[in-house]
Amino acid sequence: MNLYDATVPIFTKYLTNLEGWLDRAVAHAEAKKFDPELWVESRLALDQYPLRGQIQAACDQAKYTVAKMTGKPPPSHPDTEKTMAELRQRIRTCKDYLATFTREDFEGAEERRCAHEWMGGKGMRGGDYLDHLALPNFHFHIVTAYSILRNNGVELGKTVFIGHLPLA
Numbered sequence: 001m002n003l004y005d006a007t008v009p010i011f012t013k014y015l016t017n018l019e020g021w022l023d024r025a026v027a028h029a030e031a032k033k034f035d036p037e038l039w040v041e042s043r044l045a046l047d048q049y050p051l052r053g054q055i056q057a058a059c060d061q062a063k064y065t066v067a068k069m070t071g072k073p074p075p076s077h078p079d080t081e082k083t084m085a086e087l088r089q090r091i092r093t094c095k096d097y098l099a100t101f102t103r104e105d106f107e108g109a110e111e112r113r114c115a116h117e118w119m120g121g122k123g124m125r126g127g128d129y130l131d132h133l134a135l136p137n138f139h140f141h142i143v144t145a146y147s148i149l150r151n152n153g154v155e156l157g158k159t160v161f162i163g164h165l166p167l168a
C-alpha cells in the first residue's frame with residue numbers, strides 16, 4: 001500500500017468531519033441562544049488545549065505528516081486563530097495543502113526518515129512515524145475536539161464522528 005492512502009484521504013476526511021461538527025455546534029448555539037464563540041476556549045481538562053488548540057494541533061499533525069513523509073518543507077501556520085471563522089479557515093487551509101499531494105509524492109515514504117527538532121536528533125522510518133506517532137496524535141486531537149463539543153451539548157454521535165464510509 002502506498003502511504004498516500006493512509007494519510008491524505010484520512011486526514012481530509014476527518015478534517016471535513018470536523019468542519020461539520022463546527023456547523024452543528026453553531027446551529028446548537030443559535031438554537032440555545034448563546035454565542036458559539038464561547039466554545040473556542042472550551043476544554044475538557046485544565047491541562048489540555050482548548051478547542052482552538054485541538055484544531056490547530058490536528059491540522060499541524062496532518063500537514064507535518066505529509067511533509068515529512070514526502071520530504072517536502074511544511075508551510076508555517078502561526079497559531080493565531082481566535083474565532084470559529086478563523087478555525088474554519090485553518091481547516092480549509094490545511095485541506096487545500098493536503099490536496100496538493102499525489103500518490104507519487106509518497107514513493108519511498110515507508111522508509112524515509114521522519115524527524116522533528118523535539119526528537120533530539122533522532123527520527124523514525126516513515127511507516128513507523130505514521131503508525132506510532134502521526135495517526136495516533138492526529139486522532140487524539142480530533143477526538144478531543146469532538147469530545148469538547150459533545151461534552152458541551154452538541155448532538156454528535158458515533159456515525160457523525162466516523163462520517164462517510166467508502167462502501168462498494
